[in-house]
Amino acid sequence: MTATPLPARRRTPLLALALDRESAISLQRQLYDQLREVILAGGLAPGSRLPSSRALAGELGCSRNTVVSAFDQLLSEGYLEGHAGSGTFVSRVLPEDLLGLAPASPHSGTPEDAEAPPLSSRGSQLIQLRRLQQGGERAFQPGLPETDDFPFDVWARLHSRIWRHPSGELLRLGAPAGLRELREAIARYLATFRGLACDWRQVIITAGAQQALDLVIQLLLEPGDKVWIEEPGYPGLRGPLIAAGAQPLPLPLDGEGLVVAEGRRRAGDARAAIVTPTHHYPLGTTLSLARRLELLDWARDSGAWILEDDYDSEYRYAGRPLASLLSLAAGRAEGARVIYIGSFSKVLFPSIRLGYLVVPENLVNPVSAAQGALGVQPTAVIQPVLAAFIEEGHFATHVRRMRRLYAARQAALVAAAQAHLSDFLEVAPDAAGLHLMGWLKPDIAERLGDRGAAAAAAKAGIAVAPLSDYYISDQPARQGLLLGYAAVPEDQIERGAERLAEALRTATGL
Numbered sequence: 060m061t062a063t064p065l066p067a068r069r070r071t072p073l074l075a076l077a078l079d080r081e082s083a084i085s086l087q088r089q090l091y092d093q094l095r096e097v098i099l100a101g102g103l104a105p106g107s108r109l110p111s112s113r114a115l116a117g118e119l120g121c122s123r124n125t126v127v128s129a130f131d132q133l134l135s136e137g138y139l140e141g142h143a144g145s146g147t148f149v150s151r152v153l154p155e156d157l158l159g160l161a162p163a164s165p166h167s168g169t170p171e172d173a174e175a176p177p178l179s180s181r182g183s184q185l186i187q188l189r190r191l192q193q194g195g196e197r198a199f200q201p202g203l204p205e206t207d208d209f210p211f212d213v214w215a216r217l218h219s220r221i222w223r224h225p226s227g228e229l230l231r232l233g234a235p236a237g238l239r240e241l242r243e244a245i246a247r248y249l250a251t252f253r254g255l256a257c258d259w260r261q262v263i264i265t266a267g268a269q270q271a272l273d274l275v276i277q278l279l280l281e282p283g284d285k286v287w288i289e290e291p292g293y294p295g296l297r298g299p300l301i302a303a304g305a306q307p308l309p310l311p312l313d314g315e316g317l318v319v320a321e322g323r324r325r326a327g328d329a330r331a332a333i334v335t336p337t338h339h340y341p342l343g344t345t346l347s348l349a350r351r352l353e354l355l356d357w358a359r360d361s362g363a364w365i366l367e368d369d370y371d372s373e374y375r376y377a378g379r380p381l382a383s384l385l386s387l388a389a390g391r392a393e394g395a396r397v398i399y400i401g402s403f404s405k406v407l408f409p410s411i412r413l414g415y416l417v418v419p420e421n422l423v424n425p426v427s428a429a430q431g432a433l434g435v436q437p438t439a440v441i442q443p444v445l446a447a448f449i450e451e452g453h454f455a456t457h458v459r460r461m462r463r464l465y466a467a468r469q470a471a472l473v474a475a476a477q478a479h480l481s482d483f484l485e486v487a488p489d490a491a492g493l494h495l496m497g498w499l500k501p502d503i504a505e506r507l508g509d510r511g512a513a514a515a516a517a518k519a520g521i522a523v524a525p526l527s528d529y530y531i532s533d534q535p536a537r538q539g540l541l542l543g544y545a546a547v548p549e550d551q552i553e554r555g556a557e558r559l560a561e562a563l564r565t566a567t568g569l
């Protein structure tokens with residue numbers, strides 16, 4: 060779109076747009092709401108032309124993506140019309156006209172404000188889960204990989220090579236377990252880089268780790284079944300457990316990882332355990348070999364399932380990861396009880412929504428059938444692109460580059476924390492991962508707590524996650540902040556640490 064100046068008369072309402080960076084509402088949402096209000100209030104007449112996304116982004120001081128996403132939503136809802144090559148226009152017939160509704164008053168509230176109807180008890184629990192959203196500030200939001208360096212040119216080339224003339228096969232509803240080429244590519248990748256041998260048929264493609272978990276839980280557990288989970292742990296696991304009516308049983312960790320003996324004592328009859336043995340999320344502990352064997356023994360004795368979430372094993376900066384539980388159990392009777400879960404959210408980017416399961420041979424057909432029955436197989440649009448990305452070596456190159464970048468960023472964060480944050484936090488290096496734990500010094504924990512510290516940081520434009528948010532039963536014995544560094548350039552790491560220190564100093568008066 061080229062920037063066409065608007066007649067002054069129509070430009071006024073747009074100039075009145077203002078984005079609030081302090082607000083919890085995303086910039087895209089704010090822009091969408093304001094544009095919709097202006098259109099409904101008649102401030103932009105039907106048929107009038109909007110400025111280009113580039114010009115509007117410049118005027119508002121936000122990224123062009125923010126404007127494009129707001130425009131896209133208004134286009135898809137019928138408030139705007141796009142004419143290829145000639146710009147974006149206010150629709151001549153608005154959705155409200157079509158539905159015979161009076162235009163909503165600009166102050167009547169958004170649909171999100173509307174009161175919910177009575178929900179099922181599972182529904183009520185689901186909507187109370189705090190979803191960890193990613194947006195806004197990069198320093199020091201946990202869970203975000205660097206995406207500026209992603210080889211989008213290569214990705215786009217592969218995409219257009221495959222989709223310019225897609226095979227008929229790709230356009231039909233394929234096997235629910237996913238595209239064969241991608242399953243083969245993942246099986247080869249796991250054998251080469253993770254030392255994990257499996258037949259490609261055991262690899263089932265899912266829409267991320269969360270959906271992978273949802274699928275196996277629905278297939279294997281009865282409502283009311285107990286499931287061991289790590290405390291603290293990844294909140295994304297709780298939704299699938301609630302949806303299946305399972306009972307999560309949070310278990311503590313010590314220096315060797317999950318305390319299996321505690322699980323046996325409190326609920327030896329649990330039907331499954333969900334664990335992050337390679338690199339515990341969020342504490343970073345590695346499950347010791349002795350504990351791995353204890354866990355496998357328990358699964359064998361009780362007939363329980365082990366769901367091994369190996370979400371970030373690509374990003375290890377020192378030493379080699381221990382063999383996965385799945386490889387450790389291979390060839391033993393308990394091998395048939397380990398299900399391995401992988402995700403592309405951290406290794407590529409979170410919105411890709413692709414992950415996979417490696418299931419025992421006797422679960423291949425049931426898991427595929429359940430995936431088909433639920434109608435949740437991931438779109439075929441990206442699967443062949445990712446398969447080619449892996450097979451042609453781009454994936455391995457990307458991981459190698461990111462590993463070097465993240466190791467340097469982690470070192471920069473440790474140095475910046477020593478220089479600026481030592482009155483408030485203890486930050487030690489970690490051999491793996493995309494974030495570090497910043498442990499609150501006792502007086503900071505007492506005065507602010509980790510939630511108070513995170514709130515003070517947010518006011519200063521720094522996003523950190525309080526460790527307390529990763530607990531469901533208890534409060535942490537030791538409070539801390541998750542400091543994501545992978546997506547933060549080194550110069551911003553230093554600046555971010557200074558701003559965080561300033562925010563904590565102001566909030567504590569120290």
Ligand SMILES: Cc1ncc(COP(=O)(O)O)c(C=O)c1O
Nearest residue numbers: 267268269293340370402404414
């Ligand atoms: C422990 C853990 N497991 C899995 C995932 C990835 O889940 P998904 O593939 O559903 O994005 C994450 C992402 O943050 C995580 O922290």
